[in-house]
Amino acid sequence: MARLSLAGAAAAVAALVFAVRWGGLLIVTGGLAALLVAAAGTWLVLARRGPRRVAGVLLLVAAPIAVIVLYTTHGLWVLALVAVALWLAALGCARSALRWARPPGTMRFERRRPPRAPVLIMNPKSGGGKVVRFGLVEKAERLGARVIVLPAGTRADVTELARSAVADGADLLGVAGGDGTQALVAAVAAEHGLPFLVISAGTRNHLAMDLGLDREDPSRCLDALTEGEEVRVDLGFVSGRPFVNTASFGVYAEIVQDPGYRDDQAGTALAALPDLLLKEPGERLEALADGTRLPSRQALLVSNNPYAEGDLLRSGRRPRLDRGVLGVIGIQVESAAQAAELALLGAQAGGLTQLTARRVEITAPAARELPVALDGEALTLPAPAVCTIRPRALRVLLPRRRPGAPRSRPRANWRHIALLALGKPVPAPERD
Incomplete structure (x- = not known):
């Protein structure tokens, strides 16, 4: 070849x-x-x-x-x-x-006996109503799980629901919902050493994709309750808050804070981008990643394990979730010339930095608080925000039969x- x-x-x-x-x-x-x-x-x-x-x-x-x-x-x-x-x-x-x-x-998988008292938390609104469309509640209950359906129109405390389930004797916790909800319940499962079940009922399901789960039919994820195998993966934290995919700072994080973003994503972004991209250097982000300084960045993305090099500017895939390191991507584009360089060179452009670290400290000289998009959810955290990773802290139960993660596209290194x-x-x- x-x-x-x-x-x-x-x-x-x-x-x-x-x-x-x-x-x-x-x-x-x-x-x-x-x-x-x-x-x-x-x-x-x-x-x-x-x-x-x-x-x-x-x-x-x-x-x-x-x-x-x-x-x-x-x-x-x-x-x-x-x-x-x-x-x-x-x-x-x-x-x-x-x-x-x-x-x-490859990550190491081990066969596991079926759980005796699994508890699954399901968000009926997630993914445009996948919980109802695929009959997830009914199938889970037939397989012996206790299902907690989040009430529509209210913001339930899923962390407290998960802890109550553990107190009642749950030996597995699972979530049918978006990645933000997955992270909150996953942290409780990791805290108590319980296996965690990912059900791909969210909109994008990045975690499910990297675990090789079926994102087209989330009901297949429930097969893990009868025929499952376990893998240990890392769990990311930013200022004590868990994340399974990414913590994004800067341009994207500030855009999703806007109340109009949910109703008009493109219009909100176009209205906000000029002010965000052309900030003075003193108003931009600075990061310290295991001793490496990243100054004056307009955007920083910290991921639970690094993305594949060839997928950096495409769909974004993580070949491994158990390497014990954070992926760090910094973007600095200040002119049309740098935008052209990014278009021509992609991940090799000078304005884009990619590295790995176990601890990342992010701050902005002129800010006391930092907007952050945590697994797609808009939050504000005190500055500086510190990202860390807990290696193999989470036990994930997977169905033995699953499509598998899409293969990453390595960069064409002509010397190699x-x-x-x-x-x-x-x-x-x-x-x-």
């Missing part, structure tokens, strides 16, 4: 080099110019208002139209499609080679591809 990848990349370059007389150079320069213009337009749309935002929209529309006109008038469509197809094939082979050569380690093509091993991951 590595050799095929190099051959495909060489063929893509050759198709342009040997066709210079027909416009190979024009294809490359025209495509890159369009991408840069589109990135600059995106920056103007997000960071400016009024006429400059309108100008950004015009640039976003004009860039692809200009490329179409350029390629059409010079008869370059066929050559461009061939070069793109070869390059995409090369990337696909490169990622496949790296995936086979350096697969992520060349090593594989020569029959040599690639360097080991940072930590497994």
